Amino acid sequence: MTKHTARLRVRRGTADEPQPRYEEFALPFEPGTTVLDALIAIRRQQDPSLAIRYSCINANVCKECLIAIDGVIDYACTTRLRDDKVMTLEPLPGKPLLRDLVTEIRPPRERLK
Amino acid sequence: MTDLATDVLIVGAGGAGMYAAIAAARAGAGHVLLADKSLVGRGGATIMAQMTVAAALGEECPDDWQAHLDDTLAAGRGLCDENLAALLCRDAPARIREMAEWRVGWARRENGRIAQVTAPGHSRPRCCYVDFLNTGPAVAATLRRQISQIGVINRVSNLAVTDLLVHDGEVAGAVALDIAEGEPVRIAAKAVIIASGGLTRIYQRNSASANMGGDGYALALAAGAALVDMEFVQFFPIGHLAPRVVGMDPIMWDPFRYKLGGRLLNRDGREFLADYGSDESAGYTTPRDIATYAIQKEVAAGRGSPHGGVYLSFTHVPRHSLEAAFGPVIGRLAKNGIDLARAPVEVAPIAHYHMGGIAVDPDMASSVPRLFAAGEAAGGANGANRLSGNAIPEALVFGEVAGRSAALLAAKRPMSALPSGAGADIVEQIRSLADGRKGDIAACELLDELREIMWRDVGPFRSAKVLSRAIVRTEEMRAALPKLSLPPGRRFNPALAEWFELRGSLIAASAVAHAAAARIESRGAHQREDYPDSDPAWARSQRITMTAEGGITLGPPQ
Ligand SMILES: Cc1cc2nc3c(=O)[nH]c(=O)nc-3n(C[C@H](O)[C@H](O)[C@H](O)COP(=O)(O)OP(=O)(O)OC[C@H]3O[C@@H](n4cnc5c(N)ncnc54)[C@H](O)[C@@H]3O)c2cc1C
Ligand code: FES
Numbered sequence: 213m214t215k216h217t218a219r220l221r222v223r224r225g226t227a228d229e230p231q232p233r234y235e236e237f238a239l240p241f242e243p244g245t246t247v248l249d250a251l252i253a254i255r256r257q258q259d260p261s262l263a264i265r266y267s268c269i270n271a272n273v274c275k276e277c278l279i280a281i282d283g284v285i286d287y288a289c290t291t292r293l294r295d296d297k298v299m300t301l302e303p304l305p306g307k308p309l310l311r312d313l314v315t316e317i318r319p320p321r322e323r324l325k
Numbered sequence: 326m327t328d329l330a331t332d333v334l335i336v337g338a339g340g341a342g343m344y345a346a347i348a349a350a351r352a353g354a355g356h357v358l359l360a361d362k363s364l365v366g367r368g369g370a371t372i373m374a375q376m377t378v379a380a381a382l383g384e385e386c387p388d389d390w391q392a393h394l395d396d397t398l399a400a401g402r403g404l405c406d407e408n409l410a411a412l413l414c415r416d417a418p419a420r421i422r423e424m425a426e427w428r429v430g431w432a433r434r435e436n437g438r439i440a441q442v443t444a445p446g447h448s449r450p451r452c453c454y455v456d457f458l459n460t461g462p463a464v465a466a467t468l469r470r471q472i473s474q475i476g477v478i479n480r481v482s483n484l485a486v487t488d489l490l491v492h493d494g495e496v497a498g499a500v501a502l503d504i505a506e507g508e509p510v511r512i513a514a515k516a517v518i519i520a521s522g523g524l525t526r527i528y529q530r531n532s533a534s535a536n537m538g539g540d541g542y543a544l545a546l547a548a549g550a551a552l553v554d555m556e557f558v559q560f561f562p563i564g565h566l567a568p569r570v571v572g573m574d575p576i577m578w579d580p581f582r583y584k585l586g587g588r589l590l591n592r593d594g595r596e597f598l599a600d601y602g603s604d605e606s607a608g609y610t611t612p613r614d615i616a617t618y619a620i621q622k623e624v625a626a627g628r629g630s631p632h633g634g635v636y637l638s639f640t641h642v643p644r645h646s647l648e649a650a651f652g653p654v655i656g657r658l659a660k661n662g663i664d665l666a667r668a669p670v671e672v673a674p675i676a677h678y679h680m681g682g683i684a685v686d687p688d689m690a691s692s693v694p695r696l697f698a699a700g701e702a703a704g705g706a707n708g709a710n711r712l713s714g715n716a717i718p719e720a721l722v723f724g725e726v727a728g729r730s731a732a733l734l735a736a737k738r739p740m741s742a743l744p745s746g747a748g749a750d751i752v753e754q755i756r757s758l759a760d761g762r763k764g765d766i767a768a769c770e771l772l773d774e775l776r777e778i779m780w781r782d783v784g785p786f787r788s789a790k791v792l793s794r795a796i797v798r799t800e801e802m803r804a805a806l807p808k809l810s811l812p813p814g815r816r817f818n819p820a821l822a823e824w825f826e827l828r829g830s831l832i833a834a835s836a837v838a839h840a841a842a843a844r845i846e847s848r849g850a851h852q853r854e855d856y857p858d859s860d861p862a863w864a865r866s867q868r869i870t871m872t873a874e875g876g877i878t879l880g881p882p883q
Contacts, residue, residue, distance in 0.1 A: 255819070259812075260770075260823070261814065264819070267369075268373055270571070270572075271573065272571070274367045276367060289571065311816055317364075319482075321473070322481060322482040324505075
C-alpha cells in the first residue's frame with residue numbers, strides 16, 4: 213500500500229501561556245486513517261504530553277473529540293487525514309482551554325466545586 | 326486539596342452506575358457522588374451498545390424469566406452463578422419497562438407492542454432494541470436525563486478513582502485524580518459501588534472505549550476483594566477488520582448477519598463453520614465462542630483474508646433487501662466506500678466483553694464490607710460465555726440492586742470522617758507524578774505492549790507456555806512503573822491519568838493470565854490449545870485475590 217505523510221499543525225499549551233503556540237508533527241499513514249488515529253499515534257511515538265479528549269474511538273457516539281480542523285468544527289474520529297496540505301488542529305473556539313486540544317466541555321453541574 | 330464526603334460513592338457512570346445512583350436516591354440516600362473518569366454517561370460501553378437488550382417481556386410470544394435463565398445457564402457452559410443469573414433474568418423485565426416509561430424509545434410493532442427479536446442463543450424472541458443501531462445512545466441519554474432531575478445525585482466528570490481507602494477491614498472512601506486540574510481528591514464514603522465497566526481495552530483488537538482498562542478490578546483487588554471467572558473474556562467473532570471505516574462501531578455486523586444470513590467465507594470463498602461442527606443451514610445460530618474458534622483456526626491454517634481475518638459476504642442478498650435491512654446505515658457504509666452488494670468485508674474476532682469480575686452476592690456486596698459492584702465490573706452471572714443481549718440488562722438490574730443495597734447500608738451508619746492521614750501516601754504520589762519524571766519509556770508505550778501481549782498470549786487461544794510468558798512480562802512491567810517517564814503538568818495532563826490506567830490494566834491483565842493458566846481445560850470463551858477438551862472436574866469457578874505484597878494469587882483471601 214502506498215504510504216502517505218500527514219502534516220499536522222497542532223495548537224499547544226494551556227490558557228496560562230500568553231501567546232498561542234503551534235507545533236507541527238509529521239506522520240506516515242495509510243489511506244483511511246483518521247485525525248484521532250494520528251493524534252493517538254503521535255502521543256505514543258513522539259509526545260505523550262499531547263492532550264486530546266476522546267472516548268469511543270470508532271462509534272462516533274461519545275461526542276468528546278470535537279475540535280476545530282482547519283477552522284471547521286468536526287470530530288477528530290471521523291475526519292480522515294489528507295496529505296495534500298498541512299492540517300491545522302485547534303481546540304473548540306469559545307470554550308475555556310484546558311490544554312492543547314482539550315477544552316472545558318463538562319456541563320457546569322458536572323465539575324468539582 | 327479537595328475533601329469530599331458522601332453516603333454512596335459510585336465509581337463509573339455507565340448504565341450500571343447511573344441506575345445505581347437512581348436506586349440509591351430512591352432508597353433514601355441523602356448524598357450520592359457519581360464519579361466518572363470520562364464524561365458522565367458517555368465514557369464506557371453503555372453508550373456504544375448497538376444491538377439488543379434481553380428481557381422476558383413476552384411481547385411477541387409467551388415467555389418467562391425462567392426460560393431466559395435456562396438459556397443464560399446453557400450459554401454459560403455450567404459456570405454461571407445461578408443466583409446472580411436468576412436475579413438478572415427475573416428483574417430485567419421491570420428495568421426494561423421502567424426505561425420504556427422514561428421514554429427510551431424501544432422499537433415497537435404496529436400493534437404498539439415492544440418489538441422483540443431472537444438473538445443467537447435465545448430460545449424465543451426476547452431482545453428489544455432502539456432503531457437504527459441506537460440502543461446504547463438511547464439508554465445512556467435516558468438515564469442521563471433521569472439522574473439530572475434528582476437533586477441528591479452529584480455528578481462529577483473527569484474524576485478518576487485511583488485507590489480505595491480501607492479502614493479496619495472496611496472500605497471507608499477513596500482517593501481520586503481530578504483530571505481537569507491534576508489534583509488529588511479525598512472522598513469519605515459510607516459505601517462504595519464499583520461500576521467502572523470491563524477490561525477489553527487491554528487487548529490489541531477490541532471494541533472498547535478509551536476508558537475500559539479494567540480499573541475496577543484492580544481497585545477491588547487492592548482493597549482485599551475477590552474476583553471471579555477472570556479467565557473468561559468474550560471475543561466477538563466478527564469484528565470489523567477492513568477496509569477502515571469511520572463513525573461505526575466494529576461490532577456492527579452482527580444484527581445484519583443475523584437478519585440477512587451474511588456468509589462467513591475463508592480465503593478460498595468457502596463457508597467453513599460446518600467444519601467446526603456448527604450447521605447454519607437453518608439460520609445464524611453459531612455461539613460466539615465457537616465462531617471465534619473457527620475463524621482463528623482458519624487464519625492459523627493460512628486460509629484467512631489479507632488483513633488476518635475472514636470474509637463476511639452479503640453479495641448473495643438482493644440490493645433492495647440490503648437497503649431495507651440496513652436503513653440509513655447503508656449510506657454510512659457507502660461513505661466509507663463499502664458496497665455490500667458487490668464485495669465482502671473482512672472480519673476477525675475482537676475482545677468485546679468480560680464475563681469475569683468482582684465476586685458479589687445477590688445484594689451486589691463484594692467480599693469486603695461496604696464495597697459493592699455492579700454491571701460489567703461484577704462477575705459471575707454469565708459464567709464462561711455471555712448470551713447476547715444480557716449485558717445491558719446486567720448493568721441496569723445489578724446497578725439498581727447495588728444502589729439500593731448501598732443506600733440501605735449507608736442509612737445505618739453515621740458519617741464518620743476519614744482517619745487523619747488516610748490516603749496521604751496516595752495524595753503524595755499523585756502530586757509527585759504531576760511534577761514529572763525522567764525515564765526511558767512512557768506509560769502509553771507500555772500500554773501498547775501490554776495490548777499486544779494480551780492479544781497474542783492471553784487471547785482467543787492460550788497455552789501454558791504463552792500464558793507464563795505473559796505473566797512474567799506483566800510482572801516486569803509492574804515493577805517498572807516507578808521508573809517510567811512522565812511529562813510534568815497538572816491541568817489535563819493525559820500522561821498522569823495514563824500512568825494510573827497502566828497500573829490498573831497491568832493488575833487486571835495479570836489476573837486474567839493467572840486464572841487462564843490455572844484452568845487446564847477448554848470451556849466457553851477460554852480455549853487452551855494444550856487442553857482442548859472440557860473437563861467435568863473443572864465445572865467450577867476460580868477466585869483471584871491479591872497478597873499483602875501486591876501479588877496476584879488464586880483462591881480466597883488468606
Ligand atoms: C461496542 C459495544 C457494543 C455492545 N453492544 C451490546 C448490546 O447490544 N447488548 C448488550 O446487552 N450489551 C452490549 N455490550 C456490552 C454492554 O454495553 C456493557 O457490558 C455494559 O454497557 C456495561 O455497562 P457498565 O455500566 O457496567 O459499564 P460502562 O458503560 O462501560 O461504564 C463504565 C464507566 O466507568 C468509567 N470508569 C472506568 N474506570 C473509572 C475510574 N477509575 N474512575 C471513574 N470512572 C471510571 C468509564 O469512564 C465508564 O464511563 C456492548 C459493548 C460494546 C463495547
Ligand atoms: S471519539 Fe467518540 S465521537 Fe469521536
